[in-house]
Amino acid sequence: MYRPTIGLEIHAELKTRTKMFCDSKNDPDETRPNVNICPVCMAHPGTLPVINREAVRHVLRLGTAVGGTLADFSEFDRKSYFYPDIPKGYQISQYIHPLVTGGKLAGVDITRVHLEEDTARSIHSQNKSLVDFNRAGIPLMELVTEPVIQDAETAGRFARELQLLVRTLGAGEANLEKGEMRIEANVSVARETRSDLKSESSRSNLVSLLGTKVEVKNLNSFRSVERAITYEIERQTALIKAGERVVQETRGWDEAKQETFHQRFKEGSADYRYFPEPDLPKLFLSEISEFSPEAIRTSLPELPWERRARYTKFGLKAEDVECIIASVARGVFFDAVVKELDGGHEPVVLAANYFISDLAGESGNATPASFAKLIRMFAAHNLSSRGAKDTLLIMVEKGGDPDVIAKEQGLIQVHDVTALGEAVDKVIAAEAKAVGEYKSGKQAALQYLIGKAMKESRGAGNPESFKKLLIEKLD
Numbered sequence: 019m020y021r022p023t024i025g026l027e028i029h030a031e032l033k034t035r036t037k038m039f040c041d042s043k044n045d046p047d048e049t050r051p052n053v054n055i056c057p058v059c060m061a062h063p064g065t066l067p068v069i070n071r072e073a074v075r076h077v078l079r080l081g082t083a084v085g086g087t088l089a090d091f092s093e094f095d096r097k098s099y100f101y102p103d104i105p106k107g108y109q110i111s112q113y114i115h116p117l118v119t120g121g122k123l124a125g126v127d128i129t130r131v132h133l134e135e136d137t138a139r140s141i142h143s144q145n146k147s148l149v150d151f152n153r154a155g156i157p158l159m160e161l162v163t164e165p166v167i168q169d170a171e172t173a174g175r176f177a178r179e180l181q182l183l184v185r186t187l188g189a190g191e192a193n194l195e196k197g198e199m200r201i202e203a204n205v206s207v208a209r210e211t212r213s214d215l216k217s218e219s220s221r222s223n224l225v226s227l228l229g230t231k232v233e234v235k236n237l238n239s240f241r242s243v244e245r246a247i248t249y250e251i252e253r254q255t256a257l258i259k260a261g262e263r264v265v266q267e268t269r270g271w272d273e274a275k276q277e278t279f280h281q282r283f284k285e286g287s288a289d290y291r292y293f294p295e296p297d298l299p300k301l302f303l304s305e306i307s308e309f310s311p312e313a314i315r316t317s318l319p320e321l322p323w324e325r326r327a328r329y330t331k332f333g334l335k336a337e338d339v340e341c342i343i344a345s346v347a348r349g350v351f352f353d354a355v356v357k358e359l360d361g362g363h364e365p366v367v368l369a370a371n372y373f374i375s376d377l378a379g380e381s382g383n384a385t386p387a388s389f390a391k392l393i394r395m396f397a398a399h400n401l402s403s404r405g406a407k408d409t410l411l412i413m414v415e416k417g418g419d420p421d422v423i424a425k426e427q428g429l430i431q432v433h434d435v436t437a438l439g440e441a442v443d444k445v446i447a448a449e450a451k452a453v454g455e456y457k458s459g460k461q462a463a464l465q466y467l468i469g470k471a472m473k474e475s476r477g478a479g480n481p482e483s484f485k486k487l488l489i490e491k492l493d
């Protein structure tokens with residue numbers, strides 16, 4: 019038996035007005051290089067950092083959402099390394115006293131969540147390297163999980179749920195392709211013996227039984243996270259089976275080749291010479307009332323899993339639920355529709371069908387009130403399914419009242435028996451051949467006649483009523 023183990027380290031840029039330790043703008047959309055900079059984030063001598071309160075609040079809110087423990091005491095540390103993307107020669111991060119410890123998300127245990135500053139962006143072209151300091155000093159949250167994940171799919175699910183949580187909390191955009199969220203996967207494989215299995219109850223025993231870990235970077239999509247983990251598990255298993263050793267290293271993910279490759283041998287934490295940042299005050303969080311666990315907890319919005327449970331109770335399909343909760347804007351629109359519909363389960367399921375299947379979750383110019391009205395019109399058989407779809411598309415494109423649109427388009431279903439009767443009489447008179455076929459027992463002919471009657475009424479009739487009327491008149 020070969021037991022794979024995965025632990026994730028995920029960074030997310032936080033949405034704040036200014037950077038982590040200075041008042042340069044935090045603008046991830048700035049395209050001109052080196053405009054959001056100042057002496058602090060350029061590490062000029064004699065400058066002093068100041069802690070960004072908004073960034074601390076984001077991390078405490080996320081920590082509370084996942085059920086972690088907020089630190090009573092927290093501090094920042096210097097993590098020394100030399101590279102052009104870190105002009106001070108050290109990154110301000112957190113080591114011994116992170117803001118949050120523990121917690122759980124998507125069934126995975128979280129070790130810690132801490133705050134640090136992002137590095138500058140370096141661009142390497144053939145014979146030169148360029149450095150853009152707009153990103154230097156942007157608040158960066160780092161979340162570390164315990165080595166408890168056993169397969170690629172669970173790792174992917176965790177990362178997606180974290181993205182959703184970050185967005186739901188308004189803490190960041192967390193787009194992987196923009197580098198706003200960066201995922202590193204630590205993967206190991208251990209050969210498992212019978213006696214190992216018995217000690218499974220003890221966590222410390224289990225950790226000591228883990229294999230050598232390899233860290234995989236440059237994972238730019240959830241798919242590459244899953245594929246890189248699967249690839250590493252296979253690569254390491256093959257090495258162990260062949261009697262070779264897995265070496266501890268950092269590997270990159272080659273998207274084109276769909277394989278991992280050696281980048282560097284990992285430095286130990288001793289190399290970073292961590293020590294408390296002397297230029298920042300210590301944080302005695304329990305003495306700051308706006309950061310008290312109660313204050314933070316009451317500031318949280320409905321969380322993704324709470325929203326998931328609520329929609330599931332309405333009886334929505336699992337895919338529809340995921341599609342709605344995947345976007346904050348979609349959730350807001352759908353909730354407004356639910357409110358308009360007064361929470362009736364059937365209309366809500368109908369609304370989800372139209373919203374997801376027909377609109378792919380894009381409401382365009384339709385308002386929640388007009389959308390809900392359309393659903394009610396359909397439920398009352400004033401619109402056919404086709405008529406509702408056509409009305410909806412116009413609403414999304416141009417806005418407007420579904421009743422007015424449906425009338426303009428001649429889509430309102432007529433329940434008035436005399437009006438329908440006239441259409442049916444016309445069809446019977448014009449379609450002698452089909453009428454004859456129906457009378458000689460051909461059921462298909464009836465469908466044909468219903469279609470003709472629908473056309474005669476310009477789609478306004480209800481197929482069921484036409485069927486009834488035709489049978490009445492022909493039998």
Ligand code: ADP
Pocket residue numbers: 023024025026027162163164165166204205206228229230231287
């Ligand atoms: P380091 O000091 O090398 O950064 P940590 O102990 O801080 O290592 O762990 C970093 C990440 O690696 C965590 O997400 C942790 O869960 C994971 N990890 C640690 N040991 C293993 C292992 N043997 N296999 C897989 N993941 C591991």
Ligand code: MG
Pocket residue numbers: none
């Ligand atoms: Mg670490």
